[in-house]
Amino acid sequence: MPRKDQYYNRAKQQGYRARSAFKLKQLNESSGLLSPGDHVVDLGAAPGGWLQVAAEEVGEHGKVVGVDLQRIKELEARNVTTIRGDMTEEETKEKLLAELGEDGADVVLSDMAPNMTGEYNLDHARSVYLARQAFEVALDVLDSGGDLAVKVFDGPDLPDLREDMEKEFQYVRATHPDASRKESSELYLIGKGRITAPIRTGDELEVEIVDVGSEGDGIAKVEDFTVFVSGTETGDVVTVEITDVKPRFAFAERVADE
Structure with missing residues (x-):
């Protein structure tokens, strides 16, 4: 059975809105992103597969906030809130901060991807742009010690993004979950342990x-x-x-x- 059919069918059988739910499940298993009680931000959250997984993992004492330009059909989970808006706009950011409260977020997730043109360099550059948007949001909302998982297409601009992330997290790793299609160049950068200290190594x-x-x-x-x-x-x-x-x-x- 082709890989795409396997995860598509499993998503349908288990009630997930998208096969990408299994990407987050695998990222969580390998990197320990989500814990009970966490406050989680999901950027580019439509149609809601990652919201469903995050809601399960953080439990009733946790909170998940999804943000997307598209409307996200309401989920049954009581610990999920959605915001329709553009994270580059101040109004959307203010709504997100209001939902999170003073403690901010423990995890920021982004499965955002550009509209594909089929031109590799352009698609890669646009994916890095979206990943940087997610990274900037993470710097604004993550509490000390928080984590970031962001999708990006592999390519020449990736090392600069990773280097910038490494300045802000204890460590950064790249991973390609099994649920990603084998032929896809997508990978996920995982930043663990947001550093909010007023100093940096080497000072x-x-x-x-x-x-x-x-x-x-x-x-x-x-x-x-x-x-x-x-x-x-x-x-x-x-x-x-x-x-x-x-x-x-x-x-x-x-x-x-x-």
Whole structure:
């Protein structure tokens, strides 16, 4: 049985609106995107297959907000809200932020794809443009530690997009789920662990050690963000280089005095 028939039939049998629901299921299995209680944004959500999967995974205490220019037929799931609009417009963004509330989103998903022209370079470039739109939305709404999954067609503009994402997440990986058609150039970039820290790896700065942690490392604060500095004591004022940044804390090493 051809791959497209397999997933199309399974979607019909299991009540999903699109075969693409199985792409999200597989992305979630491999990357751990969705957890009970999460607040999720689905960009380009019509006809609603990804909304159905996300609603199942986050459960009754979670929330899923779908955004699309097209009308999305109402779903039975009570934890799903939809917004009809263009995410490049401020009005749509304000509606999304109002739905999410102060805590923002834990996950941003995008299965957006351009209208295909059959010209590879053009279709690739348009897919990267849409992926960047989703990336920009993620930077606006993701809470610290949040995740992003975005579809893009493979091609020459992909490394620049991935590099930009790697600056904002703990790590980024590319994957091609089995439910994607074998001949398709589509893949998904998965950004895990949104970094909202006021510092980045490689930064050098002067800090004051205000406390010592349970592991013996000195603790400094940069705009209320915690930085652990090995080999320091309370009261030290030292120049450090940031070596690793996590969503809620970072590690640093002292820069040797010249």
